[in-house]
Amino acid sequence: MEKEYLQNKSNVITLNITDGKVDSYREKEETQSTVRVYEDGKIGVAGALGDVSAAELEAQAVEKLAGGIPYPCKLNAGVKKSVLRTRPVVEDKNLIPATKRLAKKVAAACPRFLVNGKTQASTSSGCYQNSQGTELKFENHAFQVFFQVKDKDSSNIADAYYGASVSRYGKKTEEKIVSDVKMLHDAFFGEKITLPNGKYPMIVAPYDLLGQIFKDLIAEYYVSGGSLFSGKLGDKIFNEKLSIAVDRNPKTNRSAAFYDAEGEIAANSRAFLIEDGVFKRVLTTKNTSAMFGLPLSKTSAAAYDGVPSIGLPGLYVKSTAPDLATLLGEEKAVLIAITSGGDITTEGVVGMPVQLAFLVENGKIVARVSDFSASGNVKEMLGEDFVGVSKKDVFDAPEDEVMVVRMNLINS
Amino acid sequence: MFTFRQDSYADVRIEDRFSTNVAYMNGMLKEIKERREQRAFIRVFDGKMWYYASTTDIADVQKKLDGLYAQAKSNPKIARNATVKRFQVNVDKKMVFTEDSVRNIPLAEKKALLESYLPILSTSPLMAMPSATYLDRNSVFSFYSSKGAAVEYDYQTCGIVLACTLAEGEKFFQAHHQIGNVRFSALKRRGKEIKAAFDEQIECMQNEVAITPGEYPVILSPEAAGIFAHESFGHKSEADFMLADEGIRREWQIGKTVASPLLSIVDCGKSLGSGYVPYDDEGTKARKNYLIKKGVLAGRLHSGATSAYLKEKMTGNARAVNCTFEPIVRMTNTYIEAGESTIEELFAGVKFGYYIKSVKHGSGMSKFTIAPNVAYEIVDGKITRPVKISVITGDVFTTLGLIDGLSDKVEFMSFVSGGCGKNEQHPLPVGFGGPHVRISKMFAQ
Numbered sequence: 001m002e003k004e005y006l007q008n009k010s011n012v013i014t015l016n017i018t019d020g021k022v023d024s025y026r027e028k029e030e031t032q033s034t035v036r037v038y039e040d041g042k043i044g045v046a047g048a049l050g051d052v053s054a055a056e057l058e059a060q061a062v063e064k065l066a067g068g069i070p071y072p073c074k075l076n077a078g079v080k081k082s083v084l085r086t087r088p089v090v091e092d093k094n095l096i097p098a099t100k101r102l103a104k105k106v107a108a109a110c111p112r113f114l115v116n117g118k119t120q121a122s123t124s125s126g127c128y129q130n131s132q133g134t135e136l137k138f139e140n141h142a143f144q145v146f147f148q149v150k151d152k153d154s155s156n157i158a159d160a161y162y163g164a165s166v167s168r169y170g171k172k173t174e175e176k177i178v179s180d181v182k183m184l185h186d187a188f189f190g191e192k193i194t195l196p197n198g199k200y201p202m203i204v205a206p207y208d209l210l211g212q213i214f215k216d217l218i219a220e221y222y223v224s225g226g227s228l229f230s231g232k233l234g235d236k237i238f239n240e241k242l243s244i245a246v247d248r249n250p251k252t253n254r255s256a257a258f259y260d261a262e263g264e265i266a267a268n269s270r271a272f273l274i275e276d277g278v279f280k281r282v283l284t285t286k287n288t289s290a291m292f293g294l295p296l297s298k299t300s301a302a303a304y305d306g307v308p309s310i311g312l313p314g315l316y317v318k319s320t321a322p323d324l325a326t327l328l329g330e331e332k333a334v335l336i337a338i339t340s341g342g343d344i345t346t347e348g349v350v351g352m353p354v355q356l357a358f359l360v361e362n363g364k365i366v367a368r369v370s371d372f373s374a375s376g377n378v379k380e381m382l383g384e385d386f387v388g389v390s391k392k393d394v395f396d397a398p399e400d401e402v403m404v405v406r407m408n409l410i411n412s
Numbered sequence: 413m414f415t416f417r418q419d420s421y422a423d424v425r426i427e428d429r430f431s432t433n434v435a436y437m438n439g440m441l442k443e444i445k446e447r448r449e450q451r452a453f454i455r456v457f458d459g460k461m462w463y464y465a466s467t468t469d470i471a472d473v474q475k476k477l478d479g480l481y482a483q484a485k486s487n488p489k490i491a492r493n494a495t496v497k498r499f500q501v502n503v504d505k506k507m508v509f510t511e512d513s514v515r516n517i518p519l520a521e522k523k524a525l526l527e528s529y530l531p532i533l534s535t536s537p538l539m540a541m542p543s544a545t546y547l548d549r550n551s552v553f554s555f556y557s558s559k560g561a562a563v564e565y566d567y568q569t570c571g572i573v574l575a576c577t578l579a580e581g582e583k584f585f586q587a588h589h590q591i592g593n594v595r596f597s598a599l600k601r602r603g604k605e606i607k608a609a610f611d612e613q614i615e616c617m618q619n620e621v622a623i624t625p626g627e628y629p630v631i632l633s634p635e636a637a638g639i640f641a642h643e644s645f646g647h648k649s650e651a652d653f654m655l656a657d658e659g660i661r662r663e664w665q666i667g668k669t670v671a672s673p674l675l676s677i678v679d680c681g682k683s684l685g686s687g688y689v690p691y692d693d694e695g696t697k698a699r700k701n702y703l704i705k706k707g708v709l710a711g712r713l714h715s716g717a718t719s720a721y722l723k724e725k726m727t728g729n730a731r732a733v734n735c736t737f738e739p740i741v742r743m744t745n746t747y748i749e750a751g752e753s754t755i756e757e758l759f760a761g762v763k764f765g766y767y768i769k770s771v772k773h774g775s776g777m778s779k780f781t782i783a784p785n786v787a788y789e790i791v792d793g794k795i796t797r798p799v800k801i802s803v804i805t806g807d808v809f810t811t812l813g814l815i816d817g818l819s820d821k822v823e824f825m826s827f828v829s830g831g832c833g834k835n836e837q838h839p840l841p842v843g844f845g846g847p848h849v850r851i852s853k854m855f856a857q
């Protein structure tokens with residue numbers, strides 16, 4: 001009988017900001033443990049919250065084999081690796097004063113905004129061991145700032161959002177965040193223009209767009225013929241400048257383990273689904289990989305008491321330019337700040353009602369754009385209409401890339 | 413049960429949650445498990461700051477409570493705090509699922525029920541990659557506060573989610589159907605309904621045509637109308653957006669006309685279903701709350717803090733997605749009340765437009781968006797052919813004023829998967845419903 005043991009611990013402190021003041025402190029500490037056993041082509045899984053002995057869980061997992069869930073046993077053998085990033089971004093004792101100071105400064109810089117939001121400091125750690133001698137261990141820390149602001153005179157729940165996940169936090173980062181939210185404030189209340197209908201380069205957060213096609217990359221959909229990309233594995237389906245990976249790299253994903261839920265490690269902890277426009281991988285678990293004869297993507301996730309499934313702990317999009325000014329030159333672009341939902345048809349037509357957008361020139365916001373609907377076919381948007389990926393956002397503090405694609409603007 | 417101090421307010425919420433998940437994918441068993449989790453959420457309020465902690469060890473609650481007390485400041489006048497004064501001191505035990513709790517139904521029986529529906533997903537050669545999932549949840553909640561509240565109640569949902577890919581040549585369609593209820597027995601003998609739902613989606617996949625983006629009259633089914641009520645005005649009725657905002661408080665006065673005079677929207681946690689909340693997570697008893705009554709702003713949804721700030725009655729809408737989060741203002745069961753037209757009369761009023769029969773998802777702020785699953789073209793008051801619409805969207809207030817017809821029967825929806833998202837808390841189970849609703853103009857693309 002082969003076995004796997006996993007444990008994940010998280011410690012999250014969240015401070016809530018209402019009207020520019022910190023009004024609540026929340027702490028959450030949780031440990032989840034899992035044992036999986038494999039015998040005769042079947043899997044048994046047991047999990048528990050809190051500290052429960054591996055022996056106790058193993059006995060439960062063995063009983064669960066009777067459930068009869070087929071699952072191949074292909075354990076990663078003899079890999080020993082630890083990635084321990086033990087230094088918190090913000091020390092616990094500094095969280096409340098740092099958040100109070102940030103909230104006060106943002107509120108002072110943005111007098112027409114009602115400033116609500118959160119800061120969140122998290123520590124994630126865990127280990128994976130199996131009966132084939134693999135032992136993996138990780139620890140990482142993240143700090144996120146999120147503001148949900150609104151015009152004091154508006155009847156909306158929120159009028160704009162600002163978020164930054166940062167790897168370092170000090171006076172300089174604080175100043176960048178204050179400056180970013182002030183830029184959002186000034187642009188929000190600045191000149192508002194209506195652009196004529198037509199096709200424009202649009203700046204979007206990668207997940208807002210790629211999240212629409214995530215299911216099309218899952219093995220079950222791919223094999224069923226129900227994916228936009230069924231039968232195209234190995235083909236060049238997008239622009240050669242586009243590379244997309246499921247990200248578990250500790251430098252860019254500070255919450256996830258560098259290994260997946262089945263103890264597999266992608267090269268550089270990034271499993272590329274699209275590389276240079278070529279469809280390289282479908283999202284698989286060890287089960288769907290074996291069932292459908294597809295390569296293992298090393299991207300599985302699992303509930304603490306569940307059979308492995310597909311997960312998306314983070315998304316990495318390879319940048320093609322250091323900043324928006326370099327990417328776009330003198331061409332104007334539209335920054336999509338808030339969409340109201342959006343969906344995609346089975347032909348790949350994306351519809352995104354846009355509630356807040358800004359006109360960007362030379363990497364800077366120059367005006368607010370009236371509400372519109374953005375649309376396009378995802379195959380074209382990521383193909384001939386794909387402009388590139390900027391390493392830097394319009395805002396200064398966020399460390400995430402932004403994508404630029406050409407989409408149709410329809411005034412609604 | 414717990415040792416509370418009197419120089420600050422505190423409450424403890426405990427959930428004992430049992431759940432089941434049985435899943436098949438492509439004819440193979442993918443998951444079969446029962447889970448039992450106990451979690452507690454502890455709050456302490458000193459009049460200025462709230463301090464929260466959660467634990468999965470119920471024996472640890474007092475220690476966590478004492479830890480939060482140590483962080484809070486002593487406030488001997490806490491009982492006079494406007495928010496604390498509002499908290500109800502209910503002492504009650506309301507167990508409605510003891511007799512037919514899903515905890516007592518053998519796992520094999522749940523698996524057998526799910527298996528009985530699997531053949532439906534292979535009734536057409538167009539069906540591929542069938543998936544079928546049985547889900548249930550039975551929770552026993554208890555709530556205790558430093559003011560003396562002691563409430564215990566239960567909650568239950570169960571249901572089956574079926575899906576498959578429909579593919580024919582270049583065409584494909586993600587078909588799905590869900591049956592949800594609070595009683596296991598209600599999930600039996602539903603084969604005809606499920607088969608009909610998939611047959612309709614096959615018809616859609618084979619015959620649906622693209623539309624020209626633009627503004628059209630739209631008729632919403634009860635499911636779509638319920639989502640519309642939830643997304644368009646339900647979220648705007650959550651009073652936490654009015655905190656610390658005098659301007660909005662003046663603008664959003666009760667009695668203001670905000671919609672067509674035909675429209676009344678209600679939120680009520682009393683009815684059994686996925687949005688059943690007899691006591692909210694601050695221990696407040698559920699009641700029927702009109703949000704809009706005949707087009708006029710009639711009320712809003714509250715937590716203790718928003719109720720105190722706006723000096724309005726508590727409504728029973730402080731909810732948390734689970735015992736790791738604090739309660740915030742959320743909806744329960746939200747629905748549009750019936751009108752006076754028959755469905756035929758409603759359709760007769762549309763020369764050319766669209767009927768939104770079922771929905772994939774919806775969202776909303778100043779605009780709201782609904783992504784249809786099954787939609788039809790209406791020509792001269794008759795449903796003609798299925799259409800492919802990615803989203804319908806509209807400005808909330810403009811659209812509320814454009815409602816020009818409601819049918820005379822309300823249907824309620826109850827769900828076993830998905831739910832409402834707000835801030836970091838998703839998915840919160842909610843229920844919704846309504847009659848058929850006609851809107852004279854919405855943007856469809």
